[in-house]
Amino acid sequence: MTAAERRLAPKHQRLALVVGALVVLIFAAVLATWALRSQASLFYVPSQIVKDPPAAGHAVRLGGMVETGSLVTREDGVTIDFVVGDGTARVPVRYSGIVPDLFVEGSGVVAEGRMQANGTFFADTLLAKHDENYVPRELEDMTAAQKKAMVAETTR
């Protein structure tokens, strides 16, 4: 503690405290906002991801309908290939792992993962509709009728 600090009037000490706290908090807010803009993983529907693909390796979410008849299980018994569509575009997806219980052809799915350079989407996680109490947020309105509306709304 220096002599200068010791001479701080009480008022000044409180002021210094408030200013210091504010500086840290504003720094945190600015940093968080900046990080969010770059780190938040965007949600895509197939027609968007085909038209304007994200950088290969960048984490995104892909949501749509699992096309009927597209589901193939590979030799190892745990890797699946399927196609996600939204009525206008189709994206092949590969996933290794145990699929959610309600993951079925003709139903909605949200895949978290990365787009590969060859146009295949490698999924780390699949979120499927569990029951009426659990729907991935993006799938809330992914009924066949509203799909097109959503595509229109999210591709401006």
Added chain:
Amino acid sequence: MIAELGLAALWMAAALAALQLVSGVLAARSDNLEIAATVRPAAVMQGVLCAFSFAMLVWLFARTDLSVKLVAANSHSLKPMIYKLAGSWGNHEGSMLLWVTVMGAAGGLIALLERRLPERTMQATLATQGFVALGFYAFLLFSSNPFERLPMPAVEGNGLNPLLQDIGLAFHPPTLYLGYVGLSVAFSFAVGALVTRAVTPDFARAMRPWVLGAWIFLTVGITAGSYWAYYELGWGGWWFWDPVENASLMPWLAATALLHSVSVLAARDALRAWTIMLGVVAFSMSMVGTFLVRSGILTSVHAFAVDPERGTFILVLLAIYIGGALAVFGLRAGTISEGERFALVSREGALVVNNVLLSAILGVVLLGTLYPLLTEAFGVRVSVGPPYFDPVGALFVVPMLLVMAAGPFLRWRRDRVGRVQKPLILAGVVAIAAFVAAIASGIGVLPILGLALGAGLAVASVLPLRGRNLRRLPLATWGMVIAHLGIALSLLGMASDSAYSLEKLAAVAVGDVTGVGPWQIQLAAVEPVSGPNWTALEANLLASYRGGEPITLAPQARSFWQPVQETTESALATRWNGQLYAVLGKAAEGGRWQVRLWWKPFVTLIWLGGMMIALGGLLALLGRLRDDLRRRTVQRKAAERRADRAELTA
């Protein structure tokens, strides 16, 4: 009849809350003793009536009274009794009733027990408590009546979400609610002290047990919730940065900051305005958490999709309470006189830095949680996950841990860095050794930091005990040491799990052997089994650690029939150095079964640490309560002696 009794009790409780508010305000403004005398009894009776109302709801669920809408929607006559009871708070209306019940009980307890504060401050505190409760009563009575009857009794109930049919989860919401409500009490104290200009160490001592209690419950709730997510969801993760998880983490962060600043105010009469501010912020975070979970704005496992009316209601309450409190704070902050001064290098200084960093972490989590909601309003859907929270959070957690290691060695008011170097150098050496070892094992940056800081902090946490008489050490000091050590252990567990976990995904036939890490695992059989309201396929896995005696694991794929849903029940084998985690998947071709296995070294430290943090809080709470009792006895005896002397001289 029971439902009507419950509803009547709820209305009466609401009326008493209104009386508590009005008479509290009048009493604080005048010297009318008759009005003042009604405040405490009103608070007690309000608590009793509300508890009665909640008991009626539990009874309805226990009997599965299908003429009540809430029971028909969330229960089923074939459910096990424990889940029937848990069903009463496992839904929106019931959980809100539980919230206000706990709040009423807390208000009643303060009214009965708190005698330290100036009577005016107490009146203002109870009036605030009544005001907050009133909002929740209005919410229940006007928009989410738990006792609503159906025009025709239902034939059978809808059942309870199977994911929620788990003993840990049944008691998860009440635990968090106790925490949230404890913070509402702290909020009332803060507003009461602010309004009556009595921000004193006495006020801090009166508020502290409630903050501590709330913080203990939040700690237990978060720890248990994390463990539940870990074994019930079957993804092997223990924290997903899910908005629902953040909803409970944010009040915890605020409460942690508040806990430390209240201690400064109680011990040193400094940080007056800051403590009041944190009291408001902590309760705001509880309200924000409630809003996020209860409004249906987030759709996730725990949040039940509901109509926007409720969300709006909570938002309006939030605006009224928090806006009101901040307005009062703005008007009165200038009148809170400056507390005791201290140097930057001192115990207070360290606590201030810790407070600011905790607030920064809180800001980072809050922004990350709200960001998707904001962008969605503009039509862009994003999800925010570990890539954001981990690095940005770590940026503030790391300095916080360093201050946390050093703080307990510092003296109050003023200290020199030179005096506390020795123990810190020792902790630093341990941290550097762990750092080198971690780098040598070739893992990511954050796990390396986690292992190094965890090891250093573990040493630094226990060093304040050196050279002290352990028998005579105050319980509060023990609490601090144990809680800080718990943080270090949790950190080590998290870092170890993210760095050294091994995963194996395979399709195996009965009789096949597969392995993960040091484990050899054989699929012995897959057989159908059945429970009270489900059937399942159960795998029989024989797992042997480094060729030792095999342990049996029995993961299941369960099918519930009311409501129809499938869940995976993971199986765990716990050793001192980690857990083997097994999940059974679907049938694959060629008679094989999908099996997913993880070997997670030292993962259990995460929850062990969490429990130690809560235990530390409990010890501190017991110590404080004991001190309070002693102080009271001493004061009473002194008063008696004075009275005796007065008689002698008279």
